[in-house]
Amino acid sequence: MSTFYKSKSKSKPRTYKPKQIHSDQLDDAIYLVIVESPSKCKKIESYLGKDYCCIASMGHIRTLNGLKSIDTKKTFEPTFEMIDEKQTHVNDMKKVISKFKHDKIYIATDDDREGEAIGWHICEVFDLPVDQTRRIIFHEVTKPALQHAVDTPTYLNMKVVKAQHARQVLDVIVGYKISPYLWKYLYNDKNNALSAGRCQTPALRLVYDNEKQIRNAQSSSPLFKIYGDFLSEHLEFVLKKEFEEAEEVAEFMRSSAKHKHILHMGTKKQSKRSPPKPLNTSALLQLASSTLSMSPGETMKHSQILYQNGYITYMRTDSKEYSAPFIEYASKYIVSKYGQGSLMSDLNKLENKSVSNPHEAIRVTQLVLQTINVENPRTLSLYKLIWKNTIESCMSDYNSDQYEITISSPIDALYSHTLEIPSKYGWRTIEEKRPIIDVQSEMGGLKLKLESQSKTEVAYNKIESKCSVKKGISHYTEASLIKKMEDLGIGRPSTFASLVETIVERGYVQKQDVKGTMHKTVNYVLENKKIRKTTQTKEYGEEKNKLVIQEVGTLVIEFLLQNYNSLFSYEYTKQMETQLDEISEGEIDEWEQICKRCYDEIKELSKNMKVVDKFSMQLDDTYEFIYEKYGPVLRYKIDDNKFGYKNIKKELNVSLQDIKDRKYSADELIEEGNQCIGIYQDLEVHIKQGRYGAYVEWNDQKKSLKAIDKPVNDITIEDAIQVLSEEVQEKSSLRTLNNEFSVRKGKFGPYIYYKSPAMASPQFFNIKKYKGNYFDDEAEDVIKWIKETYKVE
Secondary structure, eight states: OOTTOOOOOOOOOOOOOOTTOOOTTTTTOSEEEEESOGGGHHHHHHHHOTTEEEEEOOSOOEEOOSGGGBOTTTTOOBOOEEOGGGHHHHHHHHHHHTTSOGGGEEEOOOSSHHHHHHHHHHHHHTTOOTTTSEEOOOSSOSHHHHHHHHHSOBOOOHHHHHHHHHHHHHHHHHHHHHHHHHHHHTOOOTTSOOOOOTTHHHHHHHHHHHHHHHHHSOOOOEEEEEEEEETTTTEEEEESOOBSSHHHHHHHHHHHHHOOOBEEEEEEEEEEEOOOOOBOHHHHHHHHHHHHOOOHHHHHHHHHHHHHTTSBOOSOOOOOOBOHHHHHHHHHHHHHHHOGGGBOTTGGGGBOOOSSOOOOOBOBSOTTOSSOOOSOHHHHHHHHHHHHHHHHTTBOOEEEEEEEEEEOOSSSOOEEEEEEEEEEOGGGGGTOOSOHHHHHHHHHHHHHHHHHTTTSBOOEEEEEEEEEEOOOOOOOOHHHHHHHHHHHTOSOTTTHHHHHHHHHHTTSEEEEEEOOEEEEEEEEEEETTEEEEEEEEEEESOEEEEEEEOHHHHHHHHHHHHHHTGGGOHHHHHHHHHHHHHHHTTSOOOHHHHHHHHHHHHHHHTGGGSSOOOOOEEOSSSOEEEEETTEEEEEEEEETTEEEEEEBOGGGOOOHHHHHTTOSOHHHHBOTTEEEEEEETTEEEEEEEETTEEEEEETTEEEEOTTSOSOGGGOOHHHHHHHHHHHHHHHHEEEEOSSSEEEEEETTEEEEEEOOTTOSSOEEEEOTTOOSOTTTSOHHHHHHHHHHHHTOO
16 A cells, blocks of 8 residues: 555545536545546546545646747746636636645546646646645556556656647747738638648648649559459469550450460468557557548547546557556466467567556457447447457467469469468457368368369369559548658657647648549450450549648648748658657756747748738739638729629639639639628628529628619628628627627627727627626726727727
8 A cells, every 4th residue: 555545534524516526425535536537537436435536627727828828038938827618617626626635635637748737737726736746647447557556656747747838838839920921821710710830730741742742643554454263162363464455465365265274283381470569549540540430530539438438548659568467467368268379479578668658558458348338339349449459469470371373374474372271370369250170171171182283274264354553642541641640750649630630620631532533444254265345434543531632721831831841841840749758758958948949940930921912813904813711712902902802603613723724714703693792790791682682691681782872793891781780780789888889799709899980880899808797887887998908099
């Protein structure tokens, strides 16, 4: 038992149970365990017993509020702020934590940089001494692991905390210093802002480079493979030559009809196949993608459920090794169930002997559980996949005897077939259904028959050609992109999935099917000495669910590479990740210097960015092609300070290359009768033609434009807002402060509407910053706050 563990002391009964904290053991507990996720709490309490209460931080409780939270002039020290949405929960936590003595509290956040930093924030917010508060670490939610953790507590690793601070500061610096230039170059969408990211942008660059390679690759021509069906057992043989021309295939078939096909039996060759490797995060994401068609996000979601319920170890890891206790347990299980011969002879090579990094590969916690009771069948499928990999990775090689059987052809190339007779199943015991002795008997009999026919003529049943197009470079899947990122040192296990999700959510990349190319192909079949020719047109090279860069993604990455190429190079990103690792390992102490160097580099590269011209491509004297947050549009100038917009016909699916090549004129591009003329309160405003003439549509509201005395194509966003304002006033007004100010209800909550008689169009302000009660406070006080906050005259 730990020296930190003390016998139960007398104390007053605890009766406070906050709304957000659910624990039946709060009243009687002596010890408090603080985790990140509430879904682990009940299981932890059940394993540790009635003396323990478990509460959760619900993830992060503090954050950096932009560049203003970082001292970029001197120390680069971050100033963290409470996350607004977490304030009530933090208050509830504080009331629970205050019931326990400091030496009775355990920080049990996840064992990674983020978890260590969350633990530090908990200490800071709740006035727990960082150097004295117990920190417990476990990689599986099981009774032995938890008991061992509380028996051997440690303290927060401030080197890891500093590494996480550095990571956060760097991410804020890159995002906040560079992203605004993207907004000037393209557009600013408050709901899904364009952004640059320290690892996000190199991830996008990989997809961009991949697309360039595909476009630059030479188109593939069809190739013909020849397959032969021989013997009464209908064994399939493949000719060791491919043909490029259909006429060559036809000639081969004519010769084959008269050829004497001679069989030869090759000598025995021993073969072995090693078991699969233990799973780290990247390997799990790839395996789940290829086997279960799971996206990285879905895989991590189901893994989280399995981990929190004690079925698997922690799923964010770069380790491919197991703990010594698990290796001992796995050895006994495999020997008892499958025999000594099925156990890996040098299983200890998988043991993690590192004291500084005790992380394990992802594995199940109990090999006896081949299936589990969970609600979601996808969660169960992932568990079975991890179970299978866990046990197979600890088993011996699959061994077999192989014989190459060849048959002559009318040209200088042989048909080939491999006869395989297993000598030991090893790790393949898990999926093999038939007893090995039955397979050996059947395949051994076939071997004897083939040996008796060696050097004799054998008859074909059928010989046929199959046309294929050689596969070129493929687009990335989510999993293969993560594998590439891992190979290049971009990101870490805790960030892989979110990085891919981010470039998809931003609209830079889309997960979609890719069309192949149509080829007219000819195939030949030789059967009963007769040749049959078939012709078909088939699509080759199509791809399913691949990551394809979009036009806006191309514009973003080309802009960033043109202006910040060195910052987003693969090598620079890898070096930065390595330095962050070195901070967490104590090899670099002054993490602030890394942040300063990055900040100074961005500052230097941004010197020429004071004026950023908006991306546009001139179509003619009137219209230019630009991007706005609702997609590509045509813009035209109304006067020196005002622009109008025309929608582009969606059915044309216009690309940037089409615009560069001047494939369409403005008249061909413009979609008549439905024009988005701008944005009002974060929603598009459309001009449409109806039965009774033109009308404006906004937020499911429609209003006639007959009152506007000008041609429909000349109506501006200001005109439309003027028409809408009365209806908006009636339907969305929460409180009228005076003739100029009112509080209204918008799609994203209340806001301030301001319009004086001298103004052509209204202004809108955020009311959420107001600290009082804008419903009950005096109107004069609210108006005074508006004028002071937003500098309204």
